[in-house]
Amino acid sequence: MNAPLDAPLVQAENLVRHYRVRRGGRLFGEHATLRAVDGVSFALQAGRTLGLVGESGCGKTTTARLVLGLLTLTAGTIRVDGEILPGAGTARWRSLRQVMQMVFQDPLAALDRRVAVGRQVMEPLAIHGIANAGERRERALAILHSVGLQAHHFDRYPHELSGGQRQRVVLARALILSPRLLVCDEPISALDVSIQAQVVNLLLDLQAERGLAYLFISHDLRMVRQVSHEVAVMYLGRIVEQGDPDLLFAAPAHPYTQALVSAIPVATERGRKRLILKGDPPNPVSVPPGCAFHTRCPMAVARCRAETPALRLLDDGRRVACHLAPGMADA
Amino acid sequence: MPQPLIDIRKLTVDFDTGRRIVRALHGVDLAVQPGEAVGLVGESGSGKSVTWLAALGLLGSRARLGGQVLFEGRNLVGSAVAELEAVRGACIAMIFQDPSSSLDPVYRIGKQLGEALQLHxxxxxxxxxxxxxxxxxxxxxxDARRRLGDYPHELSGGMNQRVMIAMALAAEPQMLVADEPTTALDATIQAQILELLQEIRRDTGMALVLISHDLGVVAENTDRVCVMYAGRIVEDAPIGTIFAEPAHPYTRGLLSALPELTGPRRRLVAIPGVVPEPWNLPRGCSFAPRCAAFEAACEAAAPASVEVAQGHWAACIRAGGRNL
Structure with a gap:
């Protein structure tokens, strides 16, 4: 990136995070490498949303934590506004963290039960030494209002609020430093259906008002499409398909995306033929050679077992890592 | 109308919390025919699970039941433990959301299955x-033979749910109550488990009650759906009808709160407010404060369920064209 002005807000290049583990979980077991994230690249522009989808253990959350610098990279680089993300704990990293905040799945676990929510919303200002006590309170009230809470909620404790209200408090606390990026890790999964829609609409409104960028992690493909400008499907630590969510979910090119789409129960189409995968995802300690998906792929051929497919650009603008994807058979 | 397999009539459940008595179910009427697949949807706390835990006498001594649960002519409400045990597992089996907490971690799979076979x-x-x-x-x-020697922690979540289903099938029950059986599982594994339940139903003719918060899961796997809200069934209709012509405003709200996977994106229509707490229900219809079609009469009394079309019931004063 030569011109930082045009640089994406977040540029992730070839992120890798490996863990050394003992095989079988035993103390004297043989060393092995768990490939939690194994070469993930993406760019996220200001004001846009990148959705990360995949099943548990595919590396979505690890990717999110790498982006925030909460985990150290085994390899790869992260640039924020063109600047390489400094190491966690350094002064520069701390000041960059004002720009990047995180929202977790379980709001009750993310909040301190013994502290009134208003104080928790003000806390980031105190940590970063911004404003005086009176101004902090004023800002907290303003931000509570913008997430749809009222002044009387300021002195409430988390257990006095409903699940949806708690998630609004978590959002308010993340927003009070006026970040430019919110990393949302399953932000609505713990909420009831009627409340999920409220929170999703709020996220979209906040993005429109504040020009926020979201890294939105979810296993719910329909909600991901609702909020995302781009989506990346992960399987065993790698992106297998990436592109425009409308395109990707209407006509998935990778067999794994096809299986995910087909696994969604649809109210209006009973008895449609669905692609049901056999077995469970492999253990990330022993990722299958070649294409990691070949053990569950109904279309796998000999080449899939031998050669790892690279993420390639298709004519319609998406990227797919599959030897057999349309238009790539002879690639 | 053929004789239902199980007929729940005006079932009420009150929980004694020590400080007060809280009503969790306000008179649930629900009949399941032999071989029928019924879905029960609703948000947390709506009473989906409590209905079936109460019907099978699994709620413990803090719960006080009222009404009737008729199974083969007998009323299960208030019956002796021995009588309930003859029905539970043997005639009606139940599986739960988290299979790894339903299985005993210190016994091998084979031993736990053996126990069910010995018992029933x-x-x-x-x-x-x-x-x-x-x-x-x-x-x-x-490789079933070898798996009998495994402990639950050696199996994945999906495999453990399969073990639970195997255990539920041990007594060849007439009905299976599956309480959020796939909620803890990944999407591709959920599809496997639902496919398995369908296949078993095709082979055995077993009735199925599928409890879920996901309307899609219920739509694909049942014939009829009951929508619950704040301890009542507010709508009961054949699957095709509920999506095409929902009669209750809550059902309509749930449907428009769900995004689609394809087609144009539209802003979601959220239901305002929150589900009321069971000890603090609004007057009259429990949904009234959140309802887009609210009118003063809604606060008069909890609306009775009326048949708006053949086999389609809704508990709303505006249902059935009376006021539309």
Whole structure:
């Protein structure tokens, strides 16, 4: 990136995070490498949303934590506004963290039960030494209002609020430093259906008002499409398909995306033929050679077992890592 | 109308919390025909699980039940433990959301399956072992013989749910109550488990009650759906009808709060407010404060369920064209 002005807000290049583990979980077991994230690249522009989808253990959350610098990279680089993300704990990293905040799945676990929510919303200002006590309170009230809470909620404790209200408090606390990026890790999964829609609409409104960028992690493909400008499907630590969510979910090119789409129960189409995968995802300690998906792929051929497919650009603008994807058979 | 397999009439549940008595179910009427698949949807706290835990006498001493649960002519409400035990597991089996907490972590799968076979079918020794292996094979677990020696932690979540299903099938029940059976599982594994339940139903003609918060899951796997809100069934309709012509404003709200996977994106229509707490229900219709079609009459009394079309019931004063 030569011109930082045009640089994406977040540029992730070839992120890798490996863990050394003992095989079988035993103390004297043989060393092995768990490939939690194994070469993930993406760019996220200001004001846009990148959705990360995949099943548990595919590396979505690890990717999110790498982006925030909460985990150290085994390899790869992260640039924020063109600047390489400094190491966690350094002064520069701390000041960059004002720009990047995180929202977790379980709001009750993310909040301190013994502290009134208003104080928790003000806390980031105190940590970063911004404003005086009176101004902090004023800002907290303003931000509570913008997430749809009222002044009387300021002195409430988390257990006095409903699940949806708690998630609004978590959002308010993340927003009070006026970040430019919110990393949302399953932000609505713990909420009831009627409340999920409220929170999703709020996220979209906040993005429109504040020009926020979201890294939105979810296993719910329909909600991901609702909020995302781009989506990346992960399987065993790698992106297998990436592109425009409308395109990707209407006509998935990778067999794994096809299986995910087909696994969604649809109210209006009973008895449609669905692609049901056999077995469970492999253990990330022993990722299958070649294409990691070949053990569950109904279309796998000999080449899939031998050669790892690279993420390639298709004519319609998406990227797919599959030897057999349309238009790539002879690639 | 054929004789229903189980007929729940005006079932009420009150929980004694020590400080006060809280009503969780306000008179639930629900009948399931032999071989029928019924879905129960609603948000957390709406009473979906409590209905069936109460029907099977699984709520413990803090719960006070009212109304009737008729099974083969007997009323299960207030019956003796021995009588309930003859029905539970044997005639009506139940599986739960989190299979790994339903299985005992310190016993091998084979032993736990053997226990069910001993209890319900008096099998022991090699006969029980062979039957346990057959059941595991039936629920799609490869290499069943060897798996009998595994502990629950050695199996994945999806495999453990298969074991739970095998155990539920041990007594060859007439009905299976599946309480959020796939909520803890990944999407591709959920599809496997739902497919398995369908296949078992095709083979055995077993009735199924599928409790879920996901309308899609219920739509694809049942014939009829009951929507619950704040301890009441507010709508009961055939699957096709509920999506095409929902009669209750809550059902309509749930449907428009769900995004689609394809087609144009539209802003979601959220239901305002929150589900009321059971000890603090609004007057009249419990949904009134959140309802887009609210009118003063809604606060007069909890609306009775009326038949708006053949087999389609809704508990709303505006349902059935009376006021539309």
């Amino acid at each position: 079918r008096g099998m022991a020794g090699t006969a029980a072992l062979a039957e346990a292996a057959r059941l595991l094979d039936r629920v799609g677990i490869a």
